[in-house]
Amino acid sequence: MTDTPTSSHGTGPFIAAIDQGTTSSRCIIFDRDGRIVAVDQKEHEQIFPKPGWVEHDAAEIWTNVQEVVAGAITKAGQDIAGFTPADVKAIGITNQRETTMLWDKNTGQPVHNALVWQDTRTDALCRELGRNVGQDRFRRQTGLPLASYFAGPKVRWLLDNVDGLRERAERGDILFGTMDSWVIWNLTGGVDGGKHVTDVTNASRTLLMDLKTLQWDPKICDSIGVPMAVLPEIRSSSEVYGTTDVGGLDAVPVASALGDQQAALFGQTCFAVGEAKSTYGTGTFMLMNTGETPVNSYAGLITTVGYRIGDAKPVYALEGSIAVTGALVQWMRDQMGLISTAAEIETLASSVEDNGGAYFVPAFSGLFAPYWRSDARGVIAGLTRYVTKAHIARAVLEATAWQTREIADAMFKDSSTEVTTLKVDGGMTSNNLLMQTLADFLDVPVVRPMVAETTCLGAAYAAGLAIGFWPDTDALRANWKRAAEWTPQMDATERDKEYKQWLKAVQATMGWLDEEES
Amino acid sequence: MPGSIQSLERAAAVLRLLAGGERRLGLSDVASSLGLAKGTTHGILRTLQQEGFVEQEPVSGKYQLGAELLRLGNSYLDVHELRARALVWTDDLARSSGEAAYLGVLHQHGVLIVHHVFRPDDGRQVLEVGAMQPLHSTALGKVLSAFDPVAHNEVAEGELAALTARTVTGSAEFESVLELTRSRGWGSDLEETWDGVASVAAPVYDRRRMPVGAVGVTGAVERLCDADGIRSRLVAAVRDCARAVSRDLGAGRF
Numbered sequence: 001m002t003d004t005p006t007s008s009h010g011t012g013p014f015i016a017a018i019d020q021g022t023t024s025s026r027c028i029i030f031d032r033d034g035r036i037v038a039v040d041q042k043e044h045e046q047i048f049p050k051p052g053w054v055e056h057d058a059a060e061i062w063t064n065v066q067e068v069v070a071g072a073i074t075k076a077g078q079d080i081a082g083f084t085p086a087d088v089k090a091i092g093i094t095n096q097r098e099t100t101m102l103w104d105k106n107t108g109q110p111v112h113n114a115l116v117w118q119d120t121r122t123d124a125l126c127r128e129l130g131r132n133v134g135q136d137r138f139r140r141q142t143g144l145p146l147a148s149y150f151a152g153p154k155v156r157w158l159l160d161n162v163d164g165l166r167e168r169a170e171r172g173d174i175l176f177g178t179m180d181s182w183v184i185w186n187l188t189g190g191v192d193g194g195k196h197v198t199d200v201t202n203a204s205r206t207l208l209m210d211l212k213t214l215q216w217d218p219k220i221c222d223s224i225g226v227p228m229a230v231l232p233e234i235r236s237s238s239e240v241y242g243t244t245d246v247g248g249l250d251a252v253p254v255a256s257a258l259g260d261q262q263a264a265l266f267g268q269t270c271f272a273v274g275e276a277k278s279t280y281g282t283g284t285f286m287l288m289n290t291g292e293t294p295v296n297s298y299a300g301l302i303t304t305v306g307y308r309i310g311d312a313k314p315v316y317a318l319e320g321s322i323a324v325t326g327a328l329v330q331w332m333r334d335q336m337g338l339i340s341t342a343a344e345i346e347t348l349a350s351s352v353e354d355n356g357g358a359y360f361v362p363a364f365s366g367l368f369a370p371y372w373r374s375d376a377r378g379v380i381a382g383l384t385r386y387v388t389k390a391h392i393a394r395a396v397l398e399a400t401a402w403q404t405r406e407i408a409d410a411m412f413k414d415s416s417t418e419v420t421t422l423k424v425d426g427g428m429t430s431n432n433l434l435m436q437t438l439a440d441f442l443d444v445p446v447v448r449p450m451v452a453e454t455t456c457l458g459a460a461y462a463a464g465l466a467i468g469f470w471p472d473t474d475a476l477r478a479n480w481k482r483a484a485e486w487t488p489q490m491d492a493t494e495r496d497k498e499y500k501q502w503l504k505a506v507q508a509t510m511g512w513l514d515e516e517e518s
Numbered sequence: 519m520p521g522s523i524q525s526l527e528r529a530a531a532v533l534r535l536l537a538g539g540e541r542r543l544g545l546s547d548v549a550s551s552l553g554l555a556k557g558t559t560h561g562i563l564r565t566l567q568q569e570g571f572v573e574q575e576p577v578s579g580k581y582q583l584g585a586e587l588l589r590l591g592n593s594y595l596d597v598h599e600l601r602a603r604a605l606v607w608t609d610d611l612a613r614s615s616g617e618a619a620y621l622g623v624l625h626q627h628g629v630l631i632v633h634h635v636f637r638p639d640d641g642r643q644v645l646e647v648g649a650m651q652p653l654h655s656t657a658l659g660k661v662l663s664a665f666d667p668v669a670h671n672e673v674a675e676g677e678l679a680a681l682t683a684r685t686v687t688g689s690a691e692f693e694s695v696l697e698l699t700r701s702r703g704w705g706s707d708l709e710e711t712w713d714g715v716a717s718v719a720a721p722v723y724d725r726r727r728m729p730v731g732a733v734g735v736t737g738a739v740e741r742l743c744d745a746d747g748i749r750s751r752l753v754a755a756v757r758d759c760a761r762a763v764s765r766d767l768g769a770g771r772f
Contacts, residue, residue: 035613343598430602432647450609450638481638483609484645 012080012087015469016072016252017459018065020095020179021260022116025064027072027247028456029088032469034479036453038079040071047113052120055113058101061179062186069247085248090240091187092256092463094263094455095179098205100154102165102230103182105175108191112162114179115154122153129153129224138220143204143211143294143303145372151178152207156225169230176230178202180257187254188242195242198232199257200314204305209234211294211303214314236308237262238462256462258307260455261285265317266307267458268423268449269480271473276411276419277454278404280428282330284322286407289315290415299410300370309465309473318414320369320407324362325400326428331362332396338389346433348393356391357382359505360399367509370410377512381505397434401441402502408442422446425454432486440490441499450481528554529562533571533583542580597623600722600731601633603766608635608733611759615752617735617742618643619759621722622651622658624669627676629659629732637737652711654678654692655685657719658732660705664696665721665729685710704757705732706748709739716742718752720760725768733760 014037019026026041042064047055069091077083101114115121126146130137135145144150155176159166168174177185180202185194203209203216208226210217216231235241240253258266261279265287268277276288287306294303294316306317324331329342339345359381361367366374380392408419422444428434429448439446451457464470531552536543543551549559563581566572573584604621612619612635621633629651636643653659653673662669678687686692699705707717719734734756735742742748 033613035610341596341599343602344596346598347596427602430605431598432601450613450635452606452609481613481636482643483612483635485636485643486645 013089015460015464016091017456018093019456022096027068030460038072038076040068054116054119058110058114090253090255090463090467092459094459097259100151120148122148141210150207152224172229181232187244196232197235199237200305200308201259201262203234238309238466255466263458264454267454269477274417277423280426282327284325286320287317295415297414299413322403323368328362352390355394356387358387358391358395360395361505361509363509375513376509379509401437405441435486439486439488443488446486448484450483542582597632604763607759607762615735615755617737621733623731627672655711657705657707657717657734661719661732664699718748720757723764723769
């Protein structure tokens with residue numbers, strides 16, 4: 001044989017990334033080409049104390065994080081000849097955004113379960129904080145509407161509802177953090193000198209940070225009722241915060257933190273203005289790089305920090321979220337029983353040429369971006385006797401594509417920047433018909449990268465940049481490999497006609513609930 | 519005229535009985551309905567149970583149709599499910615081999631490409647999902663023909679058209695190619711479909727160890743081959759990928 005057999009895995013050195021997600025914590029080890037070398041994952045408990053309340057046990061999460069780091073290192077040791085933990089040169093963090101916790105800095109114990117981003121217990125508080133101004137009271141400074149997702153009001157709820165907590169906080173014994181802060185504090189020593197920091201992307205989801213100065217806004221903190229003493233120091237997304245000895249590592253730099261969607265933007269190497277990524281899971285998050293100045297949204301989007309590398313200028317993003325995408329396919333499977341696996345939606349939808357005149361607007365819990373109408377409910381419009389379940393399946397996939405188109409249009413309205421290529425990731429990218437429909441409806445090429453784990457990859461990239469493992473973002477771009485590309489094939493007249501029909505169907509969802517119900 | 523096999527007839531009668539009317543029946547119900555001795559009936563039920571065609575309720579001891587029977591009637595694996603399962607592994611195959619990866623299934627006397635991952639370079643490439651390839655000359659097609667009896671029938675009925683000077687067109691010679699493919703567990707195409715293009719593929723199995731597709735890489739013959747044929751590291755990468763997808767489909771370690 002003339003070939004020297006090479007391992008299917010790369011050779012060292014490596015970068016590790018921790019993804020502290022909503023349902024599980026994972027650790028992935030990457031090589032210099034951005035290929036996955038080892039993965040370990042552990043789920044944690046979802047705690048539902050009341051309808052609408054969702055909590056996590058932060059102590060359990062920290063235990064799991066330590067286990068998956070150790071687990072990934074063990075697996076790398078088994079698969080790669082000569083691997084030692086010293087081959088891991090840095091570790092990065094990405095996390096579920098907005099999930100909020102407080103802990104005692106002397107004992108290292110959480111004072112309450114973490115309040116998860118989906119938790120709606122602060123709905124009333126957010127309305128109260130809006131006073132006569134409404135949900136946009138802090139939008140100019142923070143880029144965010146007053147909504148129950150964001151961390152600031154969750155901190156206030158904890159201080160109001162855990163006995164004696166406000167006094168302890170004001171004495172300086174209590175620390176606040178989103179999951180990045182909690183993980184970094186523990187990784188870097190915990191009660192024994194742990195670093196109390198957060199990064200700009202996570203801080204931009206608190207409703208407490210000024211987007212321009214990238215510092216906590218004392219007035220807003222006061223208005224929401226969060227004492228400045230509990231807040232972590234805001235750092236860039238890519239710098240060495242400290243070192244860790246967890247999981248068999250020895251003084252390895254902890255060198256990045258990014259909220260999960262921002263990490264995906266980074267992992268998809270959307271480093272230029274106008275580059276956008278869309279992650280298709282249960283719901284969908286689309287982010288577009290808008291460059292070094294924050295763009296205010298008047299079209300129902302959120303303004304957020306995309307990333308900041310060390311001392312460089314921050315890069316901002318517009319974000320649009322769609323509540324129901326993959327969830328609609330699951331609904332077709334679980335509630336309607338029209339398919340037996342999610343992938344079958346494509347089989348059913350492919351059995352017909354078009355939607356047969358049917359449109360499905362899945363406004364199951366109201367309309368999100370760009371409408372924000374809580375009085376809307378789902379509609380299947382355009383039904384005739386001709387329509388079959390296959391047409392409905394097609395309408396289901398088209399709903400995801402049209403909703404993406406509406407976000408892209410809103411991004412153009414706000415930023416005057418057109419999305420020129422859409423980079424996609426997430427589970428639904430295995431649906432070929434959906435990807436083609438996206439390209440057709442947006443009239444731009446849709447591309448899927450070769451590494452599906454863009455979230456972890458983004459955190460690894462940011463950590464590697466911080467320690468010089470990769471020289472610059474150009475080197476990361478060179479790692480980005482196209483796995484597939486779908487080009488638009490739809491006739492423009494047809495597209496415009498269909499879009500009009502879709503928008504009519506969207507109108508039909510609005511005002512379904514009477515005012516007092518919504 | 520050859521006689522039918524009595525025990526199979528009886529087993530069929532038992533299944534028909536369980537499929538109709540009251541769905542759960544005790545041993546004596548089955549025996550009396552069919553006019554059989556309890557011992558004979560028990561033997562039939564036990565055999566059907568071992569094959570998964572019948573299940574016994576632990577509490578009541580009554581019999582009903584088994585999950586395996588339902589799977590038999592609904593046996594075909596959705597190709598989109600296959601693609602979803604293969605996605606991660608084929609991405610990695612393309613990356614590690616540096617070549618374009620393809621996943622194909624048998625469809626209308628040919629290979630239907632259900633998944634395609636681009637070659638990881640900056641060259642312009644077009645997605646070939648939905649395209650058809652010939653069964654008798656491509657690596658994917660040879661693997662399907664070698665491992666899937668239905669594909670074998672279809673290729674045997676068709677004509678082995680000469681697509682290049684190297685295409686194998688004689689049926690005896692083609693059978694020995696399939697024999698080689700079966701014995702080594704992978705198939706190849708050395709400029710037999712397109713001049714200058716080679717491919718290598720291996721079979722993907724489902725949870726019942728049925729061949730449901732083939733996965734492989736295709737590229738310039740200069741890159742894929744050395745003096746001995748397909749480079750051994752590419753063969754290993756393709757077979758690793760096929761095993762990984764099969765495991766994901768529940769085929770178990772092999």
